[in-house]
Amino acid sequence: MKPDSIHDKGRFGRIVSRALTAACAVALTVGLAGCGDGTAGTVTLDFFQYKAEAADWFTAKAREFEKTHPNITINVNNSSDATTDLRTRLVKNREPDVITINGDINYGMLAEAGVFHDFTDDEIVDELNPGMVKIAKSLVQTTDKSKKRLYAIPYAGNASGYIINVDVWEQAGEDPDNPPQTWNEFIALLKRFKAKGITPIEASTADPWTLQAPLSSLNSTLVPESEYTNLKNGSKKFSDLWTPVSEKLVEIYQNYTQKNPAVTYQQATQDLAAGKAAILPLGTYAIPQVRLVNKNANLRFAQMPATNNAKEQQLTAGDDVMLTIGAHTKHYNEARQFVDFLMSEKNVKDYSKQQSAFTPYKDTYVGDEALNGVLDF
Structure with missing residues (x-):
């Protein structure tokens, strides 16, 4: 009986193996995840990035983030015509999950339209430079002061001179x-x-x-x-x-x-x-x-x-880069993890060095000594 049992078990194993293979093939056909190792539960974030001069930096940071978050993939879209491209995507209901945007009137109009997440009551605000937060709120294109809210986190400041x-x-x-x-x-x-x-x-x-x-x-x-x-x-x-x-x-x-x-x-x-x-x-x-x-x-x-x-x-100063999340993202938790990663002190200082910018936190840091002459302003 033992030989027959062994034979039966081997045959059963082959049947199970074929069944699992078939199941995986069907799953792949209909676009399901879960077969194989490395794809289970993976979320892909659409990251819309406007600043051409910083394209390589943000792409490198996305790859760095992926290494410590194997369940999240970042699809980086570095746009050469950010204002037009972002508006086009929003009209077509292709809202990005994470967005960098310049702190200008275009941001203000989109913020007023409700396409960005509202960070006004977020605990991170207490850590930010109040002047940069004030600029961000003032940009929102509305005469209703109660709607002048924080729809993007200041990431880097610049100055004119x-x-x-x-x-x-x-x-x-x-x-x-x-x-x-x-x-x-x-x-x-x-x-x-x-x-x-x-x-x-x-x-x-x-x-x-x-x-x-x-x-x-x-x-x-x-x-x-x-x-x-x-x-x-x-x-x-x-x-x-x-x-x-x-x-x-x-x-x-x-x-x-x-x-x-x-x-x-x-x-x-x-x-x-x-x-x-x-x-x-x-x-x-x-x-x-x-x-x-x-x-x-x-x-x-x-x-x-x-x-x-x-x-x-x-001194004329502004929010050169602002960081936000799409108001209707289906992956808020993952998007927020990426935002928090970018907002780490290490990363904002590194960006400051690369782009000669002011950091967004209360203890303002500049990574380029060329800017030291205007810190007193």
């Missing part, structure tokens, strides 16, 4: 560690550079958006926030607020830029890296681009003064 080529300044006998604190001092500096045959300001008007940085720098000091209430109620016109700002911008761009100011953003960063100008009037976000051209570029960053009272000067 100007980038200094330290070597050019020092060769001209100027002190890059003590930049001008008033408008007259700033103009006098530009005149000294020009007299020595040095291009004072590298313009990039072929990309009109680059004019926003100096406009913002001057505007923050010249136009108090309260003035916009007067603009809304009709007691002031746009020209009343912005004429002094535009006049100063015209003065520096007409008199102190290179012979052909109509170069691109890319060309302007290359020229500053090569020492062809003393100043690039763009925000902190342009520093990594300059260093892509010359990794040893000796740079500083300064606030652009707008009046002759040093105490009046304001």
Whole structure:
């Protein structure tokens, strides 16, 4: 009887094996998970990432996260036209699970439409820089103050002003560690550079958006926030607020830029890296681009003064990168794990170093010493 039992068991084993194989084949046919090792319970997160300069960094972090979270796969979508692509996806009901987005009016309109998770009462808010949180809330496009809520976590901050080529300044006998604190001092500096045959300001008007940085720098000091209430109620016109700002911008761009100011953003960063100008009037976000051209570029960053009272000067700052979760994600817990991973102190500091940014926590950290000169603001 024993031989027969062994034979029967072997036959039964083969039958079970064939049955399991068939079951797995059927499961694969209908798209079910569970057969084999490594796919059971796997969740794929759609990560929409807007910032081209940081595409490699975010992709690397997604791969790092996957190693410690084997049940989660991150599908990284680095968009070259983020605003259009994100709107298109939302219209087609293809809402990403995790999103990075620039803190601008486009974010504000989408936030008002209710497509992002509401972090207002999240415990992480207590750890964040209050100024960056305030900016994020203020961007929400609604006049109802009760709806000015936090629909994205600030991830990295930037500032408008100007980038200094330290070597050019020092060769001209100027002190890059003590930049001008008033408008007259700033103009006098530009005149000294020009007299020595040095291009004072590298313009990039072929990309009109680059004019926003100096406009913002001057505007923050010249136009108090309260003035916009007067603009809304009709007691002031746009020209009343912005004429002094535009006049100063015209003065520096007409008199102190290179012979052909109509170069691109890319060309302007290359020229500053090569020492062809003393100043690039763009925000902190342009520093990594300059260093892509010359990794040893000796740079500083300064606030652009707008009046002759040093105490009046304001630094224009913003939420360059904001991190959020789709309001209707089916994988909130997994998405939140990825967000918490990115928000770790280690990762926000690493991003700060890579992108010359301000960290979002109360104890502000900058990974690039070029930014130290504006920390007092």
